[in-house]
Amino acid sequence: MTTLQTTCPYCGVGCGVVVENGALGGDRGHPANFGRLCSKGAALEHTLALPDRLTVPLMRGREASWDESLDFIAAEFTRIRETHGPDAIAFYVSGQFLTEDYYVANKLMKGFIGSANIDTNSRLCMASSVAGHVRAFGEDIVPGCYEDLEEADLVLQVGANMAWCHPVLYQRLMVARDMRGTKIVNIDPRRTVTAETADLHLPLAPGTDVLLFNGLLTHLAEVGALDHDWLAAHVSGFDEALDAARRSVPSIAFVAAAADLAAEDVRAFYDLFARTERVVTLYSQGVNQSVSGADKVNAILNCHLAAGRIGRAGMGPFSLTGQPNAMGGREVGGLANQLAAHMAFAPADVDRVRRFWSAPNIASRPGHKAVDMFEAVADGRVKAIWIAATNPADSMPRAGRVREALAKCPLVIVSDAWPTDTTALAHLVLPAAAWAEKDGTVTNSERRISRQRAFRAAPGAARPDWWMFAQVARRMGWEREFSYASAADIFREHAALSSFENEGARVFDIGALATLDAAAYDALAPVQWPCQKLGGGRSGPRLFGQGGFPTPDRRARMIPIVVRSEGRPADNLLTLNTGRIRDQWHTMTRTGRVPHLMTHIAGPRLALHPRDAAARGIEDGGLARIASPHGTAVLRVTIDAAMRTGDVFAPMHWTDQFSSAGPIDRLAHAVIDPVSGQPDLKGTRVQVVAVAESWRGLLLRRSAGDLAFGENVHWSKAPIATGFAFELSGHAPLAELVVSEQALRRLLRAPAEAELVSYSDPKRSVFRYAALLDRRLEACVFFATPRATFAEADRAAQMLGRILEPTARLSLLAGVEACVAHVDKIVCSCFSVGESAIRAAIRAGKFISAAEIGAALRAGTNCGSCVPELKKLLTESAQLHEAA
Ligand SMILES: Nc1nc2c(c(=O)[nH]1)N[C@H]1C(S)=C(S)[C@@H](COP(=O)(O)OP(=O)(O)OC[C@H]3O[C@@H](n4cnc5c(=O)[nH]c(N)nc54)[C@H](O)[C@@H]3O)O[C@H]1N2
Ligand SMILES: Nc1nc2c(c(=O)[nH]1)N[C@H]1C(S)=C(S)[C@@H](COP(=O)(O)OP(=O)(O)OC[C@H]3O[C@@H](n4cnc5c(=O)[nH]c(N)nc54)[C@H](O)[C@@H]3O)O[C@H]1N2
Ligand code: SF4
Ligand SMILES: [Mo]
Numbered sequence: 047m048t049t050l051q052t053t054c055p056y057c058g059v060g061c062g063v064v065v066e067n068g069a070l071g072g073d074r075g076h077p078a079n080f081g082r083l084c085s086k087g088a089a090l091e092h093t094l095a096l097p098d099r100l101t102v103p104l105m106r107g108r109e110a111s112w113d114e115s116l117d118f119i120a121a122e123f124t125r126i127r128e129t130h131g132p133d134a135i136a137f138y139v140s141g142q143f144l145t146e147d148y149y150v151a152n153k154l155m156k157g158f159i160g161s162a163n164i165d166t167n168s169r170l171c172m173a174s175s176v177a178g179h180v181r182a183f184g185e186d187i188v189p190g191c192y193e194d195l196e197e198a199d200l201v202l203q204v205g206a207n208m209a210w211c212h213p214v215l216y217q218r219l220m221v222a223r224d225m226r227g228t229k230i231v232n233i234d235p236r237r238t239v240t241a242e243t244a245d246l247h248l249p250l251a252p253g254t255d256v257l258l259f260n261g262l263l264t265h266l267a268e269v270g271a272l273d274h275d276w277l278a279a280h281v282s283g284f285d286e287a288l289d290a291a292r293r294s295v296p297s298i299a300f301v302a303a304a305a306d307l308a309a310e311d312v313r314a315f316y317d318l319f320a321r322t323e324r325v326v327t328l329y330s331q332g333v334n335q336s337v338s339g340a341d342k343v344n345a346i347l348n349c350h351l352a353a354g355r356i357g358r359a360g361m362g363p364f365s366l367t368g369q370p371n372a373m374g375g376r377e378v379g380g381l382a383n384q385l386a387a388h389m390a391f392a393p394a395d396v397d398r399v400r401r402f403w404s405a406p407n408i409a410s411r412p413g414h415k416a417v418d419m420f421e422a423v424a425d426g427r428v429k430a431i432w433i434a435a436t437n438p439a440d441s442m443p444r445a446g447r448v449r450e451a452l453a454k455c456p457l458v459i460v461s462d463a464w465p466t467d468t469t470a471l472a473h474l475v476l477p478a479a480a481w482a483e484k485d486g487t488v489t490n491s492e493r494r495i496s497r498q499r500a501f502r503a504a505p506g507a508a509r510p511d512w513w514m515f516a517q518v519a520r521r522m523g524w525e526r527e528f529s530y531a532s533a534a535d536i537f538r539e540h541a542a543l544s545s546f547e548n549e550g551a552r553v554f555d556i557g558a559l560a561t562l563d564a565a566a567y568d569a570l571a572p573v574q575w576p577c578q579k580l581g582g583g584r585s586g587p588r589l590f591g592q593g594g595f596p597t598p599d600r601r602a603r604m605i606p607i608v609v610r611s612e613g614r615p616a617d618n619l620l621t622l623n624t625g626r627i628r629d630q631w632h633t634m635t636r637t638g639r640v641p642h643l644m645t646h647i648a649g650p651r652l653a654l655h656p657r658d659a660a661a662r663g664i665e666d667g668g669l670a671r672i673a674s675p676h677g678t679a680v681l682r683v684t685i686d687a688a689m690r691t692g693d694v695f696a697p698m699h700w701t702d703q704f705s706s707a708g709p710i711d712r713l714a715h716a717v718i719d720p721v722s723g724q725p726d727l728k729g730t731r732v733q734v735v736a737v738a739e740s741w742r743g744l745l746l747r748r749s750a751g752d753l754a755f756g757e758n759v760h761w762s763k764a765p766i767a768t769g770f771a772f773e774l775s776g777h778a779p780l781a782e783l784v785v786s787e788q789a790l791r792r793l794l795r796a797p798a799e800a801e802l803v804s805y806s807d808p809k810r811s812v813f814r815y816a817a818l819l820d821r822r823l824e825a826c827v828f829f830a831t832p833r834a835t836f837a838e839a840d841r842a843a844q845m846l847g848r849i850l851e852p853t854a855r856l857s858l859l860a861g862v863e864a865c866v867a868h869v870d871k872i873v874c875s876c877f878s879v880g881e882s883a884i885r886a887a888i889r890a891g892k893f894i895s896a897a898e899i900g901a902a903l904r905a906g907t908n909c910g911s912c913v914p915e916l917k918k919l920l921t922e923s924a925q926l927h928e929a930a
Contacts, residue, residue, distance in 0.1 A: 051076070053488055053496040054087045055142065055481035056631050058367030059215045060490025061087055062572065065501050077572055078192065078490055084213035085629050085875045085911040089643055090481075093636045094502060098464055100477035101506025112507060115474060116514070119432075120521035122457055123159065126429050132161035132407065136419055136428045139380060140435035141168045141369030144486030144498060146536040147511035148371070149378045150528065151434070153403060154519045156385060158527070160407030163428065165382040167436040169416035170443075170725060172372050173381065174334040175365040177722035178343025181605050182351065183590070184597035185388055185553050186376050190326065190362035191492040191574070191587035196222035197360030200322040204233045204255060204346065205332015205728075209240040209914040210628040212330075212366050215491075216240065217910045229322070231315050233258065234332055235623060236653075236695060237688035239914040242921075246314060249690055252621050252729055254305035256338050256609055259345035260291035261301040262316055266353055271320040273354030280593030283604040287348050290606035306690075319349070324360035330368070331625060335728050337610075340721035344605040351602050357591030366491055373489035377554055377575075378540060382413035383723075387544045388554040402546050404527060415723035416442065417716050424451035432459040434511055435478065437633040439467035440701040440709035443716040443725045444676050461511055464635040467702050467709070478511055479504035485533040486512070489575070492587070495556070496572040512536060534567035545579060553584060553596050619731040620658060622674070623695045624710050628911055629875055630699040638704055641765045645872035649762035649773055650700040650707050652681040654734070655689040662736055668832075669737040669760055669775060672696070674730050677712030680737055680760045682775070694734060698727075705762035706755065739832040741811065743774035744839050747825040748847055751795050759783065768846035780813070780829055790815055794825040805859035814859040816842075821849045826859070873919075874905035874912045884916065888923045896920065 051073050054061040061083055062076020070091045074081035083090075103115040126134050137155050139148065143166075155164040168176075179186045195201060196218060208216035220243070222228055232244035233255065241247040250258060266272055267288055277284050295301055298316070302309035319325060327350065333342045347363050355361040367373050379386035389395035391411055400408040414422050420442060422428040431452070442448045452458050452471040460472035463480040483504040489495045504510075512533065519528035530536050538560050545557025557579040562570065576584050584594070595602045629643040637643045652670055664670050666685040671678060672694070681696060689695060702708045715730045737760075745753075745761075748769040753761055758778035764771050776783060784790055787802070796802065796817035805814045816826035823845050828836050842858055850858065871881045884899060893899045896916040900907040906916050 050499050050501050051497070052482075052499040052501070053370065054083065054090065055370050055498070056086050057212055058369060058372050058491045059212050060370060060488060060494060060496055061214050062496065063087065063090065076496070078492070078494065078496075079214045082214045082217055082910065084909045085643065086631055086637060087214075088876055088909045089637070089640050092640045094482055096464070096636065096639050099480075099505050099508070100463060100465060100469070100475060101508055102477060103507065104475040106473055112509070112517070115476065116517045116521055119459060119474070119518050122430060123518065124522055126457075127159060130429055132159045132409075133163055133413070134427065134429040135159055135161060136163040136414065136423070136431045138416065138419060138431060138433045138436065138438060139164065139166045139375075141166060141171060141372040141375050142435045143371060143375060143380070143511060144484065144488060144533070145371060145374035145378060145495075145540060146486040146533040147435070147515070148375050148380045149536050149540045150512040150515045150519070150530070152378050152380050152386060154515050154528070156379070156409045157399070157403040157405030158407055158519060158522070158524050160409055162382050162385070162391075162409040162411065162413030163419065164380065165414060165416045165419050166375055166380045167416070167438070167441065168369070168372055168375050168381060169723060170335070170441065170727065171331070171368045172334065172365070172376065173415075173722040173724040174336070174339025174719055175343055176376060176381065177340040178347060179365070181340070181344055182347040182602055183595050184603075187553055187589060187596075188365055188373075188491060188493060189357045189589045190364050192218065193587065194326050194360050194362055194364065195219045195328070196226075197324065198228060198326040199226070199324040199360065200229045200231070200318055200326075202231050202233065202319075202325065202327040203240060203244065204327060204329040205334075206328050206330035206366055207234065207238040207240045207625065208328065208366070209238070209243070209911070211626050213628075213909070213911045215366070217913075220913070229318060231318065235690050235693055239918060242918050243914050246311060246318075248305075248307055248311055248315060251304070251306040251690070252623065252693060253336060253338065255333060255336075255342045256345045256607055257295060257301055257304050258312070259342070259349055260607055260609065261295040261298065261312070262319060262349050263288060263291040263345070263352060264295055265298070265316040266320055266349065269320050272352050276354030277352065280595070280601055281351050281604060282599065282601045283606070284352060286606040287604035288352075290608055291348075294607070294609035323355065325350075325355050326361060327363045328366055329363070330366040332728065334724055335726060336724075337717055337719055337726045337729065339719040339724050339726075341607045345607045348604045348607070351604050357588045359588070362588070364491070370490070371488040373491065373493065374487065374495070377489060377544070382415050382419070385409070387540070388552045398547055399543070402543050415718075417718055417723065417725055420448045420451050423455050426454075429455070430457035430459070431455055432461070433468060433472075434461040437462070437466045437468045437635070437701070439471060440633045441698070441711060443711055443714035443727060445709050445711040445714070446677050447716075461514060462635075463508065466633065466635060476514055477506060477508040478514075479508045483508065484510040486510075487537060487570070492574065494572050494574045495570075497570050499568075532564070534562065534564050537567060538562060550584075551596065553589065615731075617731075618733070620734055621693045622672070622710075622713065622730040622732045623693050623728045624698045624714065625695070625728070627697050627699065630697070632699060633701050633709070634699050634704055638699070639765050641767055642872070642875050642878060644764040645878070646875055647697070648764050650681050650697055650705050650710070651684045652734070653684050653686040653689050653695040655691045655693070656685050656687055657691050658694070658734070659683065659685045662734060664734070664736040669739050669777065670734050671737050672713065672732050672734050674713040674715065674732045676715060679707040679710065679713060680777070681707050682760070694732065700762065703763075706753075706760050707762070737777050739775050739777060741776045741780045741829055742832050742834050743776070743827055743829045744836040745772040745774055745793065745825070745827045746770070746839065746843050746846055747772070747795060749795060754792065755783070766843055768843060771843065775832070780811075784813070784829075791817070793827060796824060800824060803855045803859060805856060816855065816859055818850060818855070821851070822847055823850045873915050874903075876908035877904040879903050879905035881919070884919055885923070888919060894920065
């Protein structure tokens with residue numbers, strides 16, 4: 047029996063995973079999850095052998111060797127550097143890099159190429175928190191730990207849909223609340239499943255968080271909830287911050303009106319905060335991804351600093367990190383405005399890092415932040431860009447413009463494990479080793495460094511990212527400085543830099559790990575930083591409980607937050623909010639290929655309040671066209687009373703590979719927070735109109751392939767056990783699509799030798815076709831009127847790839863009538879339990895708790911991610927009962 051411990055590659059909770067004889071499970075010994083995994087973590091096993099991996103370097107589509115590829119990059123970088131200067135080269139990397147990948151890329155760019163033009167998708171994710179932390183604490187530090195959530199009496203969730211995005215941490219909070227009675231206040235314009243389980247939900251108008259927290263600060267002052275001794279000893283800037291807050295927020299009534307909240311709810315929230323000592327404020331992208339992101343962060347930090355609620359058990363502000371290594375990337379200095387190891391561009395820092403690296407060309411000023419970086423690509427200042435472990439053609443705002451920039455760029459290099467909309471734009475595609483195939487470390491939201499360990503061989507010629515960057519560096523002439531033989535070599539150097547001439551000036555110090563030998567690195571147990579060399583200063587899971595901030599006067603700084611205009615223009619536009627769904631990870635390169643993860647929400651849906659829908663003649667399940675000045679998309683609509691009027695929500699996940707709608711980021715504006723450079727991905731103003739649907743279709747195929755439809759067909763693709771299912775929807779007559787047998791064969795990917803079978807009932811607009819090759823069902827397509835849901839296609843889906851005797855063919859197509867019943871939504875993806883089964887059982891009076899549903903149907907008993915939805919179904923049914 048072989049057992050290996052590693053870390054989940056998805057969210058910043060950083061759960062431990064054990065691999066036992068090839069089977070994956072939660073690591074009971076890991077202090078982040080104690081054995082739990084969410085639906086995505088539990089499905090990791092199904093991602094190990096996903097098809098279509100990139101396995102060889104591709105130069106303009108031609109297979110190339112590593113030697114040829116790496117020599118080419120080194121020669122081009124050298125030439126561009128000499129001709130145009132170092133700033134003509136850029137790296138755009140990722141919070142999904144391991145710390146070791148990040149360290150090498152950062153060192154190459156900032157110490158050797160000699161530019162700071164390395165930025166990361168963390169700019170879209172964590173930059174506002176980084177800026178807020180640095181302004182308040184003097185360094186980018188999350189002061190608390192996960193146990194604080196369990197020891198708090200009040201937990202705020204601000205712009206954080208934890209039940210879907212940080213599920214295991216959410217479960218820990220729910221368990222603690224059952225025992226301790228923790229109060230939970232959720233602050234989010236949408237009534238998310240997370241908000242559903244809170245004691246108080248404040249559905250504030252988007253972008254009004256600063257007002258709400260400025261109001262809280264003035265309230266704390268008024269009711270005497272400040273900690274004056276603490277303020278006197280450890281904080282500066284209090285008077286200015288309170289003064290600014292008072293000027294922006296004259297009264298609770300003012301906050302309520304501006305944020306569109308009930309005044310009694312605002313007061314209830316303020317009172318709860320004022321009288322509860324143990325408060326944790328969790329926040330995520332509803333805070334960070336905003337034009338006022340950094341100000342939102344500091345408005346929150348101000349309240350915790352003023353009340354002295356930081357760094358002690360059960361209290362503190364807590365920035366939830368997004369990606370598995372969002373934190374590690376900041377530790378190495380992977381953002382363009384950082385240098386390395388929590389040092390920025392102060393001359394003494396630059397000199398220190400230069401000496402440590404023996405760097406010939408150290409960068410002395412910040413480089414381009416993500417949005418600017420792609421602008422610099424567009425206007426030709428950047429002539430070569432290396433993109434790794436991120437998919438900006440889909441995930442950057444104004445994605446269309448990003449694509450245009452890349453299309454014009456003389457040299458685009460992309461390292462990825464799967465083909466994406468970004469690799470499609472690369473001159474050189476480099477095959478990366480993926481999770482399970484590479485070694486290194488990641489740091490989670492509570493500053494805990496955990497090992498990712500390889501337990502599979504990388505396919506073909508795929509290699510770890512650090513290796514690629516080190517190879518290019520060596521071929522550019524820096525052989526000795528990049529002579530790493532393993533991830534452990536890199537980690538030791540990184541750890542040594544963190545404690546180099548540190549003497550307590552920087553809290554990020556992991557000097558104790560700088561001497562790990564290979565065996566100790568291999569065996570490294572999850573550890574929180576700081577961890578200094580023996581006899582070092584700070585340590586422990588919480589920081590700043592006794593002050594000691596890393597600022598020149600050792601005091602934290604409260605920042606006066608001036609509220610910029612929050613007024614809404616009086617037009618007919620809606621605010622496009624974007625974000626995540628439970629079972630998908632970003633641009634779906636992994637989760638979008640796992641059939642059962644596509645069953646919770648099967649396609650890109652635009653959520654819209656009933657009133658906004660009615661005003662536009664949009665029906666539930668119908669289509670809508672959504673347009674911004676940057677792009678348009680047609681999406682299927684879910685009418686949802688959990689939305690505010692005036693806002694719509696679309697998931698960020700779908701791409702051109704998965705839907706005709708493509709990435710929602712084609713529409714997103716690239717407006718940034720002036721402090722952090724983070725784009726406001728939650729606030730694009732859009733127009734939404736109904737699109738008439740003339741028919742609906744379901745295409746089942748064994749192979750994915752391309753769908754060459756024009757503008758008039760909306761489609762989305764989902765993997766199923768036997769192949770792929772495509773939802774189709776036409777906004778022009780069906781006859782324009784199925785014009786000929788040839789067109790039909792293209793749709794079904796049926797070669798000339800394939801046999802076609804058809805069934806039609808024109809009176810009811812029912813048309814069905816199947817293609818068979820050697821008697822096996824290759825593909826079939828069902829067309830019907832717009833309200834059809836194709837429940838009868840289930841059997842056809844099961845039959846894909848199977849032999850179908852002539853007698854069975856027609857009956858398969860004839861099936862039952864196209865029925866109007868709802869296709870069941872899978873609530874529990876671990877055990878495939880559908881909503882209708884759960885509802886039916888609840889109606890029959892069988893269950894009154896999620897635990898009972900679990901006992902009977904197993905739903906919610908594995909990863910627990912669906913427990914909030916089970917609770918919601920129970921509450922809905924109870925409400926119906928009361929109403930009746
Ligand atoms: N299932 C899943 N989990 C993930 C990921 C994933 O792709 N899928 N990605 C990971 C990553 S990288 C990240 S960054 C995290 C993100 O985790 P979250 O930040 O929790 O997720 P989002 O859905 O982006 O946005 C959170 C909420 O912000 C709200 N919001 C929008 N505007 C405002 C506002 O003005 N004020 C307030 N208070 N709230 C607002 C939205 O309605 C939304 O519910 O998730 C991580 N976990
Ligand atoms: N509208 C909108 N846009 C958003 C957001 C939003 O809320 N709304 N959120 C933003 C946020 S917070 C984030 S974090 C970003 C995420 O956006 P991206 O980083 O673009 O999303 P991913 O799909 O995670 O991209 C990671 C890529 O790395 C590849 N990969 C996986 N493992 C490896 C590896 O080991 N090495 C290499 N080289 N490649 C690998 C994957 O196949 C995938 O293509 O999106 C941002 N964009
Ligand atoms: S909560 Fe889920 S996605 Fe996040 S680390 Fe844990 S198992 Fe992975
Ligand atoms: Mo993120």
